[in-house]
Amino acid sequence: MKHEYIIKKASGEEEPFSKEKLRYSLEKAGVVGSVADRIVAHVSQEAKRGMRSSDIHRHVMNLLKRETKGLAARYNLKRAIMDLGPTGHPFEKFIGEILELQGYVTKTNVIVQGKCVTHEIDVAASKEERRIMVECKFHNQQGTKSDVKIALYVYARFKDVASRFNEAWLVTNTKLTSDAIRFSNCSGMKAIGWSYPRDGSLQHLVETLGLHPITCLTTPTREELRALVEHGIVLARQLDRTETIRTAIGISESRAARIRDEALGLIGSPKN
Helix, strand or coil: CCCCCCEECCCCCEEEHHHHHCCCCCCHHCHHHHHHHHHHHHHHHCCCCCEEEHHHHHHHHHHHHCCCHHHHHHHHHHHHCCCCHHHHHHHHHHHHHHHHCCCCEEEEEEEEEEEEEEEEEEEEEEEECEEEEEECCCCCCCCEEECHHHHHHHHHHHHHHCCCCCCCEECCCCCCCCCHHHHHHHCCEEEEECCCCCCCCCCHHHHHHCCCCCCHCCCCCHHHHHHHHCCCCCCCHHHHHHHHHHHHHHCCHHHHHHHHHHHHHHHHCCCC
16 A cells, blocks of 8 residues: 655644545545545645645545535534534533434433532433433544543542442543543443444444534534524434524525535435
């Protein structure tokens, strides 16, 4: 495998630019065939020494938008989840919605009295006999990882409220360090990160269940997206009706329809 240039990742690490890695990321977003061939060839020609991974991502996004907004939205998933911020509250709502659609009953920001102190639980989820304390660790900076200190913190809180819950989950929108994973497995705590575990990672859940955040969309402005989030709308699938959009952000019927159409295209639903 031939590498052409060294690029700088968001974490500050450097790695060789790889056509194969770029193609894999495109295929994960559903970009295949001649479209993927054109983008890989174009980016390879434009790549230069010292280029940042964010520059490559931006370049790919611009190329995908020329093809179809749906492909651009799917490719932008990781950054889109970060754009739910800057605070962690929209991410907690996002995780609550994912669990609800998996059959859990959820409440966010629940105040619970522990054995020693009072805790605010990000998401309390239940299904049958399972009572789950979900701690959501949100990062809005590329290259940040959730480390073992976070896992230790979540586990300590769980031990204090163990009379109310029988499971503890740590859910983060970034990668987990190897020590965080090791501690979680050893302590019996479930950990979900961007790419962990393989068949149940945050990325896997979003893509297989079609639960893309509204920040994947390219039609709404930043102000419109912020207004939607403030109205508790965090999933693209919640934008299936123009009335919902217009109530939240007060825009014209035609503009609301464009946002709705992109949302439906992203989740693969027929128009109503």
